[in-house]
Amino acid sequence: MVRLESIRDCLEGVVPGNIATCAPDGTPNVAYLSQVQFVDSEHVALSYQFFNTTRRNILASPYARVSVIDPHTAAHYRLSLQYLRTEDSGPLFETMKVRLAGIASHTGMSGVFRLLGSDIYRVLDIERVPGETVVLPPAHRNRLSSLRACSEMLCGAADLEGLLSRLLAGLARHFDIEHAMVLMLDEGGGHLYTVASRGYPSSGVGSEIALGDGIIGVAARERTPIRIGHFAAEYSYGRAIRSGLEQSGVSGIETEIPLPGLPASCSQLAVPIMACHTLVGMLYVESAQELRFGYDDEDALVALAGQLGAGLRVLQHTHEGGEDVAEPQPSPPPARGRAVTVRHYAENDSVFLDGDYLIKGVAGSIFLALVRDYVDKGQTDFSNRELRLDPRIRLPEISDNLEARLILLARRLVERAAPVQIEKTGRGRFRLRVQRPLSLVQA
Amino acid sequence: MPSSLPPILDLAHAEFISGAVSINAASCRPGGFPALARGLGCRVAEDCNSVNVIFGVKAAADVLDGVRRSGALSVVFSEPSTHRTLQLKGEDALVLRLEPGDADRVARYRDAFVAVLAPYGHTEEMVRALLACPADDLVMVRFTPTSAFSQTPGPHAGEPLAGAR
Numbered sequence: 001m002v003r004l005e006s007i008r009d010c011l012e013g014v015v016p017g018n019i020a021t022c023a024p025d026g027t028p029n030v031a032y033l034s035q036v037q038f039v040d041s042e043h044v045a046l047s048y049q050f051f052n053t054t055r056r057n058i059l060a061s062p063y064a065r066v067s068v069i070d071p072h073t074a075a076h077y078r079l080s081l082q083y084l085r086t087e088d089s090g091p092l093f094e095t096m097k098v099r100l101a102g103i104a105s106h107t108g109m110s111g112v113f114r115l116l117g118s119d120i121y122r123v124l125d126i127e128r129v130p131g132e133t134v135v136l137p138p139a140h141r142n143r144l145s146s147l148r149a150c151s152e153m154l155c156g157a158a159d160l161e162g163l164l165s166r167l168l169a170g171l172a173r174h175f176d177i178e179h180a181m182v183l184m185l186d187e188g189g190g191h192l193y194t195v196a197s198r199g200y201p202s203s204g205v206g207s208e209i210a211l212g213d214g215i216i217g218v219a220a221r222e223r224t225p226i227r228i229g230h231f232a233a234e235y236s237y238g239r240a241i242r243s244g245l246e247q248s249g250v251s252g253i254e255t256e257i258p259l260p261g262l263p264a265s266c267s268q269l270a271v272p273i274m275a276c277h278t279l280v281g282m283l284y285v286e287s288a289q290e291l292r293f294g295y296d297d298e299d300a301l302v303a304l305a306g307q308l309g310a311g312l313r314v315l316q317h318t319h320e321g322g323e324d325v326a327e328p329q330p331s332p333p334p335a336r337g338r339a340v341t342v343r344h345y346a347e348n349d350s351v352f353l354d355g356d357y358l359i360k361g362v363a364g365s366i367f368l369a370l371v372r373d374y375v376d377k378g379q380t381d382f383s384n385r386e387l388r389l390d391p392r393i394r395l396p397e398i399s400d401n402l403e404a405r406l407i408l409l410a411r412r413l414v415e416r417a418a419p420v421q422i423e424k425t426g427r428g429r430f431r432l433r434v435q436r437p438l439s440l441v442q443a
Numbered sequence: 444m445p446s447s448l449p450p451i452l453d454l455a456h457a458e459f460i461s462g463a464v465s466i467n468a469a470s471c472r473p474g475g476f477p478a479l480a481r482g483l484g485c486r487v488a489e490d491c492n493s494v495n496v497i498f499g500v501k502a503a504a505d506v507l508d509g510v511r512r513s514g515a516l517s518v519v520f521s522e523p524s525t526h527r528t529l530q531l532k533g534e535d536a537l538v539l540r541l542e543p544g545d546a547d548r549v550a551r552y553r554d555a556f557v558a559v560l561a562p563y564g565h566t567e568e569m570v571r572a573l574l575a576c577p578a579d580d581l582v583m584v585r586f587t588p589t590s591a592f593s594q595t596p597g598p599h600a601g602e603p604l605a606g607a608r
Contacts, residue, residue: 022475027515029530032521065477074573080476131502131573
């Protein structure tokens with residue numbers, strides 16, 4: 001028997017599939033299928049969009065025949081299926097809903113297609129239909145060797161920043177994926193913030209997206225990878241971020257950092273970064289090319305995200321294994337020139353430098369603590385450990401994401417060309433480089 | 444068995460289903476198990492009463508077996524560019540040999556379908572392979588449509604065609 005996982009390319013819906021069913025009186029029916037979703041080696045899911053003859057027939061007799069065609073080779077297969085159940089919520093349903101939205105907008109069917117349920121079928125048999133096929137040249141990339149090479153790069157990372165930059169470099173070098181971003185789950189759990197990106201005109205570091213918004217937010221909420229091959233307007237994150245922030249009630253203060261993204265994004269893949277059943281963040285990749293990511297890419301990136309999740313967890317806790325002893329540093333040059341106003345808004349810990357928005361939330365309170373210690377005591381050298389114990393910052397006890405927040409803060413300061421910069425001075429240690437006097441104002 | 448009632452199809456329908464449309468047919472196997480196959484061309488009788496759909500014998504073996512046992516056949520015709528879709532059902536289907544000119548019809552259908560799918564990125568090689576069949580492996584199924592439904596996706600999907608009985 002042909003195995004389902006070996007014909008997954010036929011399930012991308014490039015050539016529409018068909019489903020045949022029989023009424024109790026023996027009248028056959030054939031209909032087009034929007035989606036045949038691979039579930040596992042023994043199950044597929046079909047989209048249930050309308051109550052029609054197919055649906056009536058399947059409820060009366062659970063057997064169906066489905067044909068699928070490889071869009072590149074023309075290899076033609078027929079699946080014998082047995083209907084098991086319908087799901088109308090959960091990860092599979094949400095995945096199919098997002099994918100259907102992509103298919104609908106690609107085929108000019110937006111507004112017509114609405115997913116009522118995901119029908120789960122057991123695959124009883126797969127038959128190869130006799131016929132000619134096209135011989136293809138060997139694949140450009142072997143996903144397993146790409147995964148191995150990328151995985152080895154991740155293993156070489158000594159800290160969180162290194163891990164993130166190795167990941168983005170590895171995706172580009174070994175998977176030809178040029179547009180990618182990593183988002184971390186906020187401690188409160190309600191949204192994700194961008195901590196690293198590659199391939200965009202602006203990095204978007206610090207931008208946020210709410211759980212449930214856009215393809216990234218839906219994939220995060222459902223803890224499931226979602227991959228679409230055609231642009232779906234209703235899952236565009238550009239739109240999602242605005243609505244997400246409006247709901248979060250940031251009032252009167254312009255603190256929105258635009259999420260990066262390709263203006264003409266056609267293929268998108270959002271993969272949850274999990275560590276021991278816990279969502280840590282999201283890996284998101286995209287391309288202007290349609291159908292750029294296949295099932296194999298999804299598998300590889302899910303595996304990589306697993307390693308990333310474990311790596312993030314381990315490296316976040318390296319402080320427990322000690323940190324570098326503070327080495328004597330030459331005294332920094334004194335700050336000169338006009339004072340920069342550092343304005344802090346307590347309601348959301350947002351910080352503005354001379355009226356320009358810098359950062360908010362936990363990263364904002366970290367920055368405030370650093371600036372206060374600098375202004376009050378002239379302190380420029382800090383350790384992660386003291387920040388962790390600092391009651392002003394209010395870090396959660398478990399999974400505090402301090403390192404991720406520091407990366408975020410350091411990158412924002414670089415991007416804003418701020419007269420204050422954060423410079424690593426060793427493992428778990430850093431120094432504040434202040435070029436101009438700071439004037440702290442509590443709003 | 445030819446029907447004495449007026450045909451369901453008009454000339455416009457006949458032209459549509461004989462054109463460069465995707466053709467898929469189903470029959471029913473003993474035990475209520477469906478069979479499914481792809482059509483390789485279609486010809487409508489001049490009086491619009493009967494429809495002839497051409498298949499490859501090997502690729503459509505199950506459908507042909509179902510037709511021989513029950514005579515029941517459903518065929519769906521869909522235009523890739525517009526998604527306009529029509530389903531015909533009959534109860535008197537017969538498996539027959541091709542008639543003169545039908546093999547050429549299959550070749551013309553293949554050429555037309557290649558042209559229709561080209562803008563969607565499907566290569567000529569792929570479409571030709573999908574519809575390839577040796578001339579001596581072709582067979583025809585003739586039936587009288589007794590019901591016809593629009594299956595164009597949308598609110599009217601599944602509605603009987605005007606004049607359908």
